[in-house]
Amino acid sequence: xxxxxxxxxxxxxxxxxxxxxxxxxxxxxxxxxxxxxxxxxxxxxxxxxxxxxxxxxxxxxxxxxxxxxxxxxxxxxxxxxxxxxxxxxxxxxxxxxxxxxxxxxxxxxxxxxxxxxxxxxxxxxxxxxxxxxxxxxxxxxxxxxxxxxxxxxxxxxxxxxxxxxxxxxxxxxxxxxxxxxxxxxxxxxxxxxxxxxxxxxxxxxxxxxxxxxxxxxxxxxxxxxxxxxxxxxxxxxxxxxxxxxxxxxxxxxxxxxxxxxxxxxxxxxxxxxxxxxxxxxxxxxxxxxxxxxxxxxxxxxxxxxxxxxxxxxxxxxxx
Amino acid sequence: xxxxxxxxxxxxxxxxxxxxxxxxxxxxxxxxxxxxxxxxxxxxxxxxxxxxxxxxxxxxxxxxxxxxxxxxxxxxxxxxxxxxxxxxxxxxxxxxxxxxxxxxxxxxxxxxxxxxxxxxxxxxxxxxxxxxxxxxxxxxxxxxxxxxxxxxxxxxxxxxxxxxxxxxxxxxxxxxxxxxxxxxxxxxxxxxxxxxxxxxxxxxxxxxxxxxxxxxxxxxxxxxxxxxxxxxxxxxxxxxxxxxxxxxxxxxxxxxxxxxxxxxxxxxxxxxxxxxxxxxxxxxxxxxxxxxxxxxxxxx
Numbered sequence: 001x002x003x004x005x006x007x008x009x010x011x012x013x014x015x016x017x018x019x020x021x022x023x024x025x026x027x028x029x030x031x032x033x034x035x036x037x038x039x040x041x042x043x044x045x046x047x048x049x050x051x052x053x054x055x056x057x058x059x060x061x062x063x064x065x066x067x068x069x070x071x072x073x074x075x076x077x078x079x080x081x082x083x084x085x086x087x088x089x090x091x092x093x094x095x096x097x098x099x100x101x102x103x104x105x106x107x108x109x110x111x112x113x114x115x116x117x118x119x120x121x122x123x124x125x126x127x128x129x130x131x132x133x134x135x136x137x138x139x140x141x142x143x144x145x146x147x148x149x150x151x152x153x154x155x156x157x158x159x160x161x162x163x164x165x166x167x168x169x170x171x172x173x174x175x176x177x178x179x180x181x182x183x184x185x186x187x188x189x190x191x192x193x194x195x196x197x198x199x200x201x202x203x204x205x206x207x208x209x210x211x212x213x214x215x216x217x218x219x220x221x222x223x224x225x226x227x228x229x230x231x232x233x234x235x236x237x238x239x240x241x242x243x244x245x246x247x248x249x250x251x252x253x254x255x256x257x258x259x260x261x262x263x264x265x266x267x268x269x270x271x272x273x274x275x276x277x278x279x280x281x282x283x284x285x286x287x288x289x290x291x292x293x294x295x296x297x298x299x300x301x302x303x304x305x306x307x308x309x310x311x312x313x314x315x316x317x318x319x
Numbered sequence: 320x321x322x323x324x325x326x327x328x329x330x331x332x333x334x335x336x337x338x339x340x341x342x343x344x345x346x347x348x349x350x351x352x353x354x355x356x357x358x359x360x361x362x363x364x365x366x367x368x369x370x371x372x373x374x375x376x377x378x379x380x381x382x383x384x385x386x387x388x389x390x391x392x393x394x395x396x397x398x399x400x401x402x403x404x405x406x407x408x409x410x411x412x413x414x415x416x417x418x419x420x421x422x423x424x425x426x427x428x429x430x431x432x433x434x435x436x437x438x439x440x441x442x443x444x445x446x447x448x449x450x451x452x453x454x455x456x457x458x459x460x461x462x463x464x465x466x467x468x469x470x471x472x473x474x475x476x477x478x479x480x481x482x483x484x485x486x487x488x489x490x491x492x493x494x495x496x497x498x499x500x501x502x503x504x505x506x507x508x509x510x511x512x513x514x515x516x517x518x519x520x521x522x523x524x525x526x527x528x529x530x531x532x533x534x535x536x537x538x539x540x541x542x543x544x545x546x547x548x549x550x551x552x553x554x555x556x557x558x559x560x561x562x563x564x565x566x567x568x569x570x571x572x573x574x575x576x577x578x579x580x581x582x583x584x585x586x587x588x589x590x591x592x593x594x595x596x597x598x599x600x601x602x603x604x605x606x607x608x609x610x611x612x613x614x615x616x617x618x619x
Contacts, residue, residue: 023444034443036520041449044434047490052456055467062466069470115361118354125358131605132362135369138601138608140549142567143590146574147368150375150583156384158371190365195612202613240615251462254551258571272462272552279466280556289466296463303458 062289069283080290089266090274090291096181097270097295101249103185104192109241111189112196117230119197120204130201134194141191141254148187149174149259174260180268184255192248196241203237204230235314243306250299271295369594376400376588383583399588409589411562412569413596419484419565420547426489427543428536435498436524440510450499456492469556479559488547494539497614501535502528538611541604548597566593 026034038045063080065073084090119129136144151158152173160170173183207229215225231238253272256262262269262277269277271291279288310317370390375383376399377392403409437443438450468487469478477483509531510523518526529536551567558564564572570593574586601608 030442033441033520037437037441037443037446040433040437040441040520040524043430044453044490044495045449047430047487048453048456051468051471051487051490052459052464055464055471056459058467058470059463062470067470069473115358118358121351121354125355129358129362130609131602133365135598135601136365138545138597139369139594140567140570140597141551142570142574143372143594144368146570146586146590147372149574150371150587151368156388156583158367158388161388190368194365198609198612202609247460251460253462257551257555272465275462275465276552276556280469285466285470292463292466296460299460300458 059289059292062286063293064290065286067286067289069285073286076286080287081294083287084290084294089269092266093269093271093274094294096267097250097252097298099181100185100188100252100270101246103182104188104249104252105242105245107185108189108192108196108245109238112193112241113200113234113238115193115197116200116204120201126201130198133197136191137194139191142258144187144191145255145258148190151187152183175264177264177267180260180264184259184268187255188249188252192245196245199237199241200234203234207233232315236316239306239310239314239317243303246302246306247299250295250302372587372590372594375584376591378584380582380584396584399584400592403585403588403592406585407573407589408562408564408569409566409573409592412564412566413593415563415569416548416566419481420544422481422485423488423547424540424543426485427491427494428540430490431494431498431539432529432532432536433524434495435502436528438495438499439502440505440528441520453492453495457496465552465556472557478557479563480557481563483557484547484554484565491539491543493615494543497535497539497611498532500614501532505531534607534610537604537607538614541600541608542611545597545600545608 023031023034062073064075064077066076066079067073115133119126119133150156154160154170154172154175157170157173159173163170171179173179211229211233212225215229220228251272252270253276256268256270256273257276260268262273272295275288275291275295278284278291374390374392377395377397378389378399379392379394379396382389382393438446472478472483472487475482477486505528510527513523513527549567550565551571554565554568558568561569561572570589573589
C-alpha cells in the first residue's frame, strides 16, 4: 500500500483537465461544489487530525519525555535515546528485528516467485492452488500460532515426531535459544508466502503473451526468457511485495507475543514487542515512544532506500 | 482501474507460450507432472497444520498423545466442541468480534466512499494536495501510533470500551484511495443526467455512485472486516474485562489457561471454530479480496 504515490498519474484525466481553482475567481456554482466537496471529506479530515496527525505529533513529543502515564510528562531531551543506545538489550532486540525481517522477506519472495511460476504454468489447478497457498495468510494469527505451538511441541509436536522416525532427537524448538527464531521465521514463510504469490501470479498473467512469442521466435531459451522478460515485467510487483513485506516484518508482533513472549532469554523479542513491554507492562511510555521513533526512522530509511534504488531495476519506475 | 474480474484467469495465449507454443512433447509432460508434484507437496505443507488441527479437535485427550499419531480419529468426539462452548465464552467472543468488525466495516465503507466521491468527482481548491497527504499517511507504520493512541483513548475515557476499538478504525486512507480510484472510472454522464434532474450531490452519491461501486465496496468490506477480525495488538492494549474480549484475545486466553497438561483436543476445537467464519468469508469473497490486492499491488 506504500507504493501509491505514483498511482494517480495514469488514471487522472478528469483531474488533470481541470484548471487550477482560486476561491475568488469561482462562480457560485463552483463554490457550492467546493463546499460540498469539503463536507464529504469532513469525517475523514476530522479523524485524520484526531487519530493520526495528533497522535503522530504526540509520539514525537513523548519520545523526549519521561512520560509514565501517572505523572505529567517531563521534558528530558535526549535521555531516552541515550539510555536506549547504551542498552545492550535494545541492540539485541534491534538486531533480532533485522534477523526476523531478513529471514522472512527475501526467502518469502523467492519461494513465492517460484510457486507463482509453477502455478502459472500448471493451468488446471490455478484457482485451487491459489486458495490453498493463501489460506494461512487469512487465518487468525492466534489460531495459526496455536497450531504451530503444537507443530513445534517437543514431545507431541509434528516435527519432532517426524524426526523421531529417523532416529533424531529433535530440540525444544521454541524453548531453545538457537532454534526459537528460525522456527518462527519458518512459520512466517508459511503464513506470508500466499500474499506474495498472489501478487506475482497476477503480475505474471498481466505480461503480454506477444513478448514471449517474439522471444521464442528469436530463439531465446526458457532461462533467457525468464531473465529478459519475466523478471523485468514482474519487477513492479516484486518491488511492491518487497516494500510492504519489509514494513510489515519490522512491525511483527503477534507470533512473538503469542508463541514465545519474546523468550527464551529475549532471543525472539523484536522492536514492537519491546515497545509493547516497555510501554504497557513497565509503563515507560516516554522510553517506548523513543523506541517507536527509532523503528519509524528505520522503516523510513529502508522504504526510501528501496525507492531510490528502484530506478535501477524496477521496470517503468523512472516517473 | 475498472474492476476486471477475469484478471486472474490465465489467457489462452499465455497458456500456449507456457507450453512452448507447440504440441505437448513427452519432456513437457514429465515437466508438468513434476510441477504438479511439487505444488501438491507444498499444498500439504500449507494445509497440513489445519488438517491436523481439525483431526485433533475430534480426538480424545488420550489419542492426542498416542504414538504413532493418527490422522483419522478413532472415534469422532463431538463432545469436545460442546465442552469448549461450555467451558469458554467462545460464543460471546465471536459475538464481540462480530460487533466490532461489522461496526468498523460499516464506518469505513461510509467514510471512504464519501471521501472517495469527493476526491474523484468534485472539484475544490487543494483537493489533490489533500489527497497526496492521504497517500502519505498510508506510509506511517501503525506501531508508531500505539502509545499516543492509547494515551488519547485514555483521555477520552475509552479504555476498556468498544469505542476505542471502533471509532479510530472508522477512517481508512487505503479505503479512500481504493474508492477514489474506482469512482474515477465511472462515466460522468451517469451523474450528469441525475444532476440535470435536480438531484442533490448527496442523492447522486447515494443513488447513482454507490450502486455502481458495488465491486469495490465488496473489496473494501472484506478487507476491513478481516483485518479487524484478526487484529490482536490493539484490543490487547485496550480491553480489560474478559467479557468484552474479541475472538483472538479470547482464544489466546483460553490457550494460556493451561500451563501444564494442555488439553490440545479442546484448544484445537476452539481454534477450528475460530478459523471457520473467516475462512467462509474469504472463500465467498475471494474474487473481491484478490481484486483488492491486485489493485493496490500492481496498479498502485
